[in-house]
Amino acid sequence: MVPYDQETIVALATPPGVGALSVLRISGESLVPFYKQLTKTSPKIRFAAFCKLHHPETGxxxxxxxxTYFKSPKSFTGEDMIEISCHGGEVVQNNIIAAILDGGARLAKPGEFSFRAYMNGKMDLLQAEAVASLIASKSTYSTKVGLYHLDGRVSRQLMNIKSQVIDLLAVLENELNFSEEEIDATSLDEIASRIKLLRNEVSAIVNASSFGRQIFSGVRVVLFGKPNSGKSSLFNALLGYDRAIVSSTPGTTRDTVEAWIELEGLPVCLIDTAGMWESGDYLDNLGIAKTKSELDKADLCLLVDEDDPTLIQADHMKIPVILIRSKCDIDQQVSQSNGVVRVSSKTQLGIKDLLTHLSTYCTKVTERSENNSFAVMTTRRQRTLLGDAHGVLSEALKQTSENIGTDIVASTLRQFIVCVQDIVGEIPNENIMETVFSEFCIGK
Ligand SMILES: Nc1nc2c(ncn2[C@@H]2O[C@H](COP(=O)(O)OP(=O)(O)OP(=O)(O)O)[C@@H](O)[C@H]2O)c(=O)[nH]1
Ligand SMILES: [Mg+2]
Structure with a gap:
């Protein structure tokens, strides 16, 4: 086992507040004496015992x-654990936690249970992060991807690529040992083509992962357009209820308003904005600045206009734009060029059409990840490291074509191995507690 502070820790595993039941978890090195103090009985392994819980000092x-007592190593953390289901009142919970602290335990830090599970080899980092993603998951689809990662399949896929790189290194090193000269051109070609295949495999995950953020954090859709163009009304129509204030006074919406819907299993965040126009008013300008920053973060823009939206300059947009002609109930005869969705928030005309457009976008996102059998990097940490790993393979490939010494190619490939080890967390260390697990919630 890797050394780390093994003090006995306790935390509420269920959300704070009142409920029928609450669950508390205790984890530590050897908890049999503590179990006896708390329950005045001896523990049976993995047996849910109905008992009275006593203060360890006052009784x-x-x-x-x-x-329930779980004996090390067959527990979530790999240590001895006690799981207590108590009545769900806040005073009851607090009294029990206080008593357990009096008995010598300390409060667990955020993510500390998962951290210990990781340190004890119960799960790798990808799996630990999958637990976090699964708990935070906002939609059916992200739950599916989270479960897939929990299973460890993505880690196995990465480890498989890693072991192929190790094989390649063995070939390179072998060649170097046996010939005084550099290895011949044919073996170098062979090595280059093997690196290329591996890079393709990594590319597929990198590409699918650009959608990982959208799968887990949601697809961000911003409503944008001139004042009074009907953005807030459309926002409400898409949601199916009145969330944002609508009025005939231009500049009604100043702050951005967010609301979530689910489309094709993905969480979609609709963002109503103040839009963009020239204004001398200080508050208006704050709203406009917020709109700009929302557009920078968005995946998709709904450009709303009651006249012809194609006339509005949207060239500067870096994201896909859906052009929308609003208030089409006023003049139903008006013709509109192709590619523009005609809607009326008043009569619901075109709202279904627009939702279909949004669904099509979401389907593309999920298809990309499914084509790659759900292997997507779900956190920024994972995506950054895999991006680095991909860069390293490209560099190695470049080196093979440039006739640079094979020892240099080998040393580049070794960097790839380090990247994969870091993604999966193959070499446990205490620093990871700070960088990864501290973002988890308490009791996880
Ligand atoms: N007839 C008709 N009127 C609409 C429709 N949609 C919005 N309006 C009217 O247009 C006016 C502005 O609507 P909002 O939804 O507040 O427009 P907005 O773009 O959010 O406006 P700001 O927040 O001020 O930028 C209101 O008087 C709405 O009743 C529509 O589909 N048909
Ligand atoms: Mg508005």
């Missing part, structure tokens, strides 16, 4: 609970 009865 006062705190609650009637179900206590």
């Amino acid at each position: 006062e009865v705190l609650d009637e609970v179900v206590a």
